[in-house]
Amino acid sequence: MTDGFSVSFAKIQKKVNGIDFEYIFEEVWTGNIVNKPPVIIPLSESFFNFAKINFIHTKMKHFIVITFALLTAFVSISAQHVIPTVESFSVGEIGVYAFPNRPLKLYTHRIAQRAENVLLTDAIGGKVLKKSMKPTTADVVLLYDANCETEAYGIKISRKGIKITASTHNGFVYALQTLRQLRNADDTYNFCTIVDRPRLKYRSFMIDSGRQYHKISTIKRLINICSALKMNYFHWHLTEGQGWRVEIKQYPRLTSVGSSVANGAEQQGFYSQDEIRDVVKFAADRGVTVIPEIDIPGHFEAALKAYPQLGCQNDSVTIPESGLTDQVMCAGKASSWKFVTEVLDEVCNLFPSPYIHLGGDEASKKRWKICPDCQQKIVENHLADENELQLWLSAQMANYLMKKGRTVVFWEDILHTEGVSLPDNIYIQWWNYLRGKETGLKAAMRAGRPVIASTNLHCYLNFPETPWKGYAKNRTFSLQDAYLNNAADKAAADFPDTVVGMETCLWTDYNLIEEQLDERLFPRIYAIAEQMWSRGKRLEFNDFQKLIPSGIFILK
Structure with missing residues (x-):
């Protein structure tokens, strides 16, 4: 992509197994382009037959090519559904995290140890794990956060890896249960940020x-x-x-x-x-x-x-x-x-x-x-x-x-x-x-x-x-x-x-x-x-x- 251009997710109406759906993507202009209104481009289902989609901003002479692979990432993000639904689900940078072709580096806080032992392997598709002593060098991080409520948790998936935060055993359990549902069929995870907590105690x-x-x-x-x-x-x-x-x-x-x-x-x-x-x-x-x-x-x-x-x-x-x-x-x-x-x-x-x-x-x-x-x-x-x-x-x-x-x-x-x-x-x-x-x-x-x-x-x-x-x-x-x-x-x-x-x-x-x-x-x-x-x-x-x-x- 050219400098000063990114794509953000604006609206989803999803449908699986043949139900109608619509995706709307929004150009977000930054950098030297000030006070420029975004360009809204609705994509109908017929566009999915194309291998690429051209976004053209005529005045600025920008020509952006979004490959079909990137479009697939959008579709996958729209399909991120967790039961029970989470309190907050947001997408900043668009992308997909794939595990590196080596044993994963894992950092686990002691409070998260029991949840990790029981649920993590399934949540990450059985990948081989290697302990890391520092969260900053790990691919998967289970980090204690005293600001989390008793059963609350957070998940952030980015190009750096998967970061989970909670303050209790149950919080880490619920985070890993959510992570199980976020895993794509090819063992990848779409970038997202989740903040979640229960309605009833x-x-x-x-x-x-x-x-x-x-x-x-x-x-x-x-x-x-x-x-x-x-x-x-x-x-x-x-x-x-x-x-x-x-x-x-x-x-x-x-x-x-x-x-x-x-x-x-x-x-x-x-x-x-x-x-x-x-x-x-x-x-x-x-x-x-x-x-x-x-x-x-x-x-x-x-x-x-x-x-x-x-x-x-x-x-x-x-x-x-x-x-x-x-x-x-x-x-x-x-x-x-x-x-x-x-x-x-x-x-x-x-x-x-x-x-x-x-x-x-x-x-x-x-x-x-x-x-x-x-x-x-x-x-x-x-x-x-x-x-x-x-x-x-x-x-x-x-x-x-x-x-x-x-x-x-x-x-x-x-x-x-x-x-x-x-x-x-x-x-x-x-x-x-x-x-x-x-x-x-x-x-x-x-x-x-x-x-x-x-x-x-x-x-x-x-x-x-x-x-x-x-x-x-x-x-x-x-x-x-x-x-x-x-x-x-x-x-x-x-x-x-x-x-x-x-x-x-x-x-x-x-x-x-x-x-x-x-x-x-x-x-x-x-x-x-x-x-x-x-x-x-x-x-x-x-x-x-x-x-x-x-x-x-x-x-x-």
């Missing part, structure tokens, strides 16, 4: 391994998906009426009996404590914290099958094929409280998460009404009824975990009554939008509780796109519904001081087996991940939908 995915047992390899794949979509929590639902999945040393029958009480396909099995520790480390390396859920007092049939004395009556236990029964943990017996504390002790030793989920949803009060121990507990604590008894039990469990420095998450159901004071370490998960609309959200706000929004309509990915088994039409939704009409997303915008995060859930009711998980996850999980992470202006749905194919490639 709590971004979570839940898998129901209580109803259906999942192989460790499946759990790890789901964690990889969380990490790729910049979700920082993996909510592992480990106990259900159909199965108790977490090994508890003091109560061995929970797994020897409780893990195989259901008879359907993929409904038998449990996770040893060694397996759980492995999963927790695997997730942490990828910027994901595993939150265990031990559901108390309802959804408890598998535990009662193993230890019937934990119920109000020591009678036979019925394992539901789907749904639930009125068989719950007794809230009045001293042995029940002993069980709760001993289980929680082991759970806390296995999971370093700051959050422990204790369920609390859909707990029948039928047996508590006729249980002498439960009724005595109501009298002793001056409670009004069985709903207050559950609230009291929830407060007791939260207080116990407060001593261990943990925050407890409960489903909104515990707030069906307001007669008991709750400790400060409780978050409420709002879920039942289909039946109660904003009831759970409003109850949490009255109680002054932080809220995790996971409204079943549009956040529950077990709801199929078309009716299936027990899911009627009113329990279905599309990608477009999830993107445009998610009540959890709206609540996060309307009540930012209350809604600290969002969660998307994949329950496994009606024997949803492993080979069916992907058809529930994709593509709708992309819409929810976008809502959790992206702070920029929301794309129109049609534009967002066009981004999805590359995301699938990245995740699978």
Whole structure:
């Protein structure tokens, strides 16, 4: 190019796989040419048939030849799409960075070391790396920047190489996940600058391994998906009426009996404590914290099958094929409280998460009404009824975990009554939008509780796109519904001081087996991940939908 001339990217409307697109490039004149208005040249699709394009500025007699290779670079830049979308993406100098034909020089700050070990090789296409002691001499730099917010990161790709900045492990993880998506098919990277940070501090995915047992390899794949979509929590639902999945040393029958009480396909099995520790480390390396859920007092049939004395009556236990029964943990017996504390002790030793989920949803009060121990507990604590008894039990469990420095998450159901004071370490998960609309959200706000929004309509990915088994039409939704009409997303915008995060859930009711998980996850999980992470202006749905194919490639 001649002196005083450069080309900058002005506007993109992109389309992939046959959709119309337009590129507009702008001449930017510098140097001796002062106050000269830029020349805007729209390029139609037909121009792509030419090997070169001539830019002529008649007055200045400049003749610039842009080769087809440079035009290809423009096209590639337009196709840079990352899911979730980044807060700021800019292009200064136009160009493509290709790795040199030698081992790459890599500088890594110690805080970035774990992220580098797990993700960098994949992000740079398996290139051979050689450590560099100085960032100024390295091709790839992972540099600590104290000015970056906790999960924020920056990426700058230029002729000098790739520079990544962050201040935390998670920040470096997210940067490398973005870099994976920036890599072109020929292992090159278009010059760009990215600055990115999350919209919500709590971004979570839940898998129901209580109803259906999942192989460790499946759990790890789901964690990889969380990490790729910049979700920082993996909510592992480990106990259900159909199965108790977490090994508890003091109560061995929970797994020897409780893990195989259901008879359907993929409904038998449990996770040893060694397996759980492995999963927790695997997730942490990828910027994901595993939150265990031990559901108390309802959804408890598998535990009662193993230890019937934990119920109000020591009678036979019925394992539901789907749904639930009125068989719950007794809230009045001293042995029940002993069980709760001993289980929680082991759970806390296995999971370093700051959050422990204790369920609390859909707990029948039928047996508590006729249980002498439960009724005595109501009298002793001056409670009004069985709903207050559950609230009291929830407060007791939260207080116990407060001593261990943990925050407890409960489903909104515990707030069906307001007669008991709750400790400060409780978050409420709002879920039942289909039946109660904003009831759970409003109850949490009255109680002054932080809220995790996971409204079943549009956040529950077990709801199929078309009716299936027990899911009627009113329990279905599309990608477009999830993107445009998610009540959890709206609540996060309307009540930012209350809604600290969002969660998307994949329950496994009606024997949803492993080979069916992907058809529930994709593509709708992309819409929810976008809502959790992206702070920029929301794309129109049609534009967002066009981004999805590359995301699938990245995740699978």
